[in-house]
Amino acid sequence: MAFLDHVAILQVAVPLLAAPLCVMLPGRHLPWALTLAVSWFTLVCSIVLLAEVSAGGSIAYHLGNWPPPIGIEYRVDAINALVLLVVSGISAVALPYARRSVEHEIEPDRHGLFYTAYLLCLTGLLGVTITGDAFNIFVFLEISSLSTYVLVAAGARLDRRALSAAYTYLVLGTVGATFFVLGVGLLYMVTGTLNIADLAERLPPLAESRVVQAAFAFVVAGMGLKLAMFPLHTWLPNAYAYAPSLVTVFLAATATKVSVYVLLRFVYTVFGHEFAFIEPVLAWLVLPLAVIAMLAGSVVAIHQDNLKRMFAWSSIAQIGYMMLGLALASASGLTATVLHLFNHALMKGALFMALGGVMLRIGAVSLASVRGLASEMPWTFAALVIGGLSLIGVPGTVGFVSKWYLILAAIEKGWWLLALLIVAASLLAVIYVWKLVEAAYLQPAPQDRERVRDMPPDMLIPLWVLALANIWFGIDAGLTTSVAGTVVNAFLGGGS
Amino acid sequence: MRHHLVLRVVSKLLIPFMLLFALYVQFHGDFGPGGGFQAGVIFAAAFILYALVFGIDHAREVLPEHVLRYLVPAGLALYTLTGFAGIALGGKYLDYDVLGSTPTAGQHLGILLVEFGVGVTVSAVMVSVFFTFAGRTRDVDEEDW
Numbered sequence: 001m002a003f004l005d006h007v008a009i010l011q012v013a014v015p016l017l018a019a020p021l022c023v024m025l026p027g028r029h030l031p032w033a034l035t036l037a038v039s040w041f042t043l044v045c046s047i048v049l050l051a052e053v054s055a056g057g058s059i060a061y062h063l064g065n066w067p068p069p070i071g072i073e074y075r076v077d078a079i080n081a082l083v084l085l086v087v088s089g090i091s092a093v094a095l096p097y098a099r100r101s102v103e104h105e106i107e108p109d110r111h112g113l114f115y116t117a118y119l120l121c122l123t124g125l126l127g128v129t130i131t132g133d134a135f136n137i138f139v140f141l142e143i144s145s146l147s148t149y150v151l152v153a154a155g156a157r158l159d160r161r162a163l164s165a166a167y168t169y170l171v172l173g174t175v176g177a178t179f180f181v182l183g184v185g186l187l188y189m190v191t192g193t194l195n196i197a198d199l200a201e202r203l204p205p206l207a208e209s210r211v212v213q214a215a216f217a218f219v220v221a222g223m224g225l226k227l228a229m230f231p232l233h234t235w236l237p238n239a240y241a242y243a244p245s246l247v248t249v250f251l252a253a254t255a256t257k258v259s260v261y262v263l264l265r266f267v268y269t270v271f272g273h274e275f276a277f278i279e280p281v282l283a284w285l286v287l288p289l290a291v292i293a294m295l296a297g298s299v300v301a302i303h304q305d306n307l308k309r310m311f312a313w314s315s316i317a318q319i320g321y322m323m324l325g326l327a328l329a330s331a332s333g334l335t336a337t338v339l340h341l342f343n344h345a346l347m348k349g350a351l352f353m354a355l356g357g358v359m360l361r362i363g364a365v366s367l368a369s370v371r372g373l374a375s376e377m378p379w380t381f382a383a384l385v386i387g388g389l390s391l392i393g394v395p396g397t398v399g400f401v402s403k404w405y406l407i408l409a410a411i412e413k414g415w416w417l418l419a420l421l422i423v424a425a426s427l428l429a430v431i432y433v434w435k436l437v438e439a440a441y442l443q444p445a446p447q448d449r450e451r452v453r454d455m456p457p458d459m460l461i462p463l464w465v466l467a468l469a470n471i472w473f474g475i476d477a478g479l480t481t482s483v484a485g486t487v488v489n490a491f492l493g494g495g496s
Numbered sequence: 497m498r499h500h501l502v503l504r505v506v507s508k509l510l511i512p513f514m515l516l517f518a519l520y521v522q523f524h525g526d527f528g529p530g531g532g533f534q535a536g537v538i539f540a541a542a543f544i545l546y547a548l549v550f551g552i553d554h555a556r557e558v559l560p561e562h563v564l565r566y567l568v569p570a571g572l573a574l575y576t577l578t579g580f581a582g583i584a585l586g587g588k589y590l591d592y593d594v595l596g597s598t599p600t601a602g603q604h605l606g607i608l609l610v611e612f613g614v615g616v617t618v619s620a621v622m623v624s625v626f627f628t629f630a631g632r633t634r635d636v637d638e639e640d641w
Contacts, residue, residue: 009589017576020569064590
């Protein structure tokens with residue numbers, strides 16, 4: 001069947017085609033409807049892909065019928081099928097929610113342009129994930145990054161600080177992408193290939209080469225910037241805090257995850273664990289930084305007044321968990337990273353969606369402004385609490401599953417202190433989530449605020465889809481753990 | 497610019513040849529050095545020169561912004577649609593072999609279409625960027641500079 005043969009390319013090419021068409025569409029509703037249709041289409045594609053690869057195989061698609069390693073190849077296996085599902089799934093859920101939120105936050109005559117930038121961002125993130133070509137990763141990374149800068153800057157209508165946040169992100173993001181492409185360039189220099197599978201075959205004999213080690217350093221630093229690994233995280237809090245709500249939902253749930261995926265891919269597929277220099281880097285550099293991120297991100301989050309900033313700092317801490325799993329380099333550690341990649345998208349998607357609803361109703365998301373709001377927006381805040389519990393890692397939510405594996409990984413190594421630190425970071429999350437709950441549920445509403453209604457149903461339903469997904473995948477983690485198991489086998493088992 | 501007689505005459509002479517050269521670089525790109533990016537830039541340079549010498553308002557009359565707004569995405573759309581044509585004709589995405597009667601003719605047509613798409617988008621973006629920056633000074637008062 002034609003669709004099944006081409007599903008890998010349609011996943012990327014359809015949003016790419018939709019982007020220029022979206023600019024040409026008049027009005028506000030047509031661009032939104034097109035973006036919605038495309039998002040749902042990409043979700044169908046990624047479900048089909050995941051179903052095909054979940055048995056453990058992989059799908060290859062040769063662009064222009066040029067065979068790899070010369071041509072660009074799209075290659076889907078368990079890990080990128082999962083990331084594709086995260087990206088397209090969040091987009092598909094967020095788009096029904098987007099209509100009102102975007103109407104409220106973006107200038108009426110710019111909706112077509114806004115959704116075009118969104119579609120390009122979606123294209124870029126899906127492309128980075130699906131491609132099996134190292135340089136192609138860079139190209140898609142730039143497509144997604146450039147459109148992200150535009151999307152963040154689109155928040156300027158509500159808060160002019162979005163402009164400086166976007167500018168900082170632009171400078172740092174460009175540095176990150178440049179480092180990455182330098183790394184890829186060095187790899188090309190010594191191996192003469194850009195295809196990831198081919199690189200993985202040609203690199204092991206060159207393990208002692210200084211060039212290869214420099215390439216690894218460039219890739220780690222570049223992706224570290226992109227995924228906001230502590231201390232390269234400085235662009236993230238402002239970018240998330242001042243971006244429009246839809247953009248924050250989408251970016252917080254997907255963009256950093258895609259970068260984590262690229263790092264996983266490079267550390268475990270391209271370089272692989274036979275490289276002697278990788279282990280000390282992971283153990284002495286990434287691991288301590290991940291622990292600092294976990295703790296410092298949470299501590300800073302406690303002191304935030306702006307709730308979007310609070311959860312942005314919490315994202316930095318959560319990225320710390322993912323990096324920690326990656327650095328532990330054991331089966332349970334990697335399982336934790338892969339699970340958290342999926343789970344964190346669900347939590348942060350739900351949390352930022354709820355905050356977007358608060359933004360829609362009262363126009364501000366500070367701790368002071370949400371006082372007593374829970375009685376007026378009960379459904380929104382109930383979902384917010386579920387997201388918060390999941391963030392803490394309460395049993396029965398997805399956050400528990402990934403932290404369980406992480407603590408297991410620490411204990412397996414006999415590092416009890418590390419396990420304690422993971423628990424301590426979770427307890428810090430209790431503090432900032434509690435601050436929010438206390439303000440919304442226990443404090444009286446300020447006198448001068450008008451009473452507001454809850455979010456409209458077309459925004460509540462997507463929010464609750466994500467909130468319930470937090471519980472569903474927390475109780476029945478079968479799908480995610482089986483995919484994670486396949487991923488870990490591929491990364492640690494075969495060697496390539 | 498009224499008094500810059502030499503500039504005006506020389507640019508009037510140059511602009512048609514610049515446009516022609518851009519088209520040469522565009523459509524000769526598959527035989528010699530050139531292609532969509534270079535051609536697009538040269539094509540846009542002709543418009544930018546015109547705007548510099550004769551004023552941005554005249555340039556906007558030649559290439560209004562609502563036209564540019566469609567030209568920028570049109571190039572990208574042409575590129576991706578060429579890719580989809582490959583699928584529709586039974587090949588892979590961006591497979592040019594199936595576009596023509598023979599694989600060679602197909603490759604020829606495919607690269608021509610794709611590069612033309614690149615050229616359209618690049619020139620339209622160049623002119624848009626120039627118009628955007630050149631047009632901004634109007635909102636700022638003289639004493640604010």
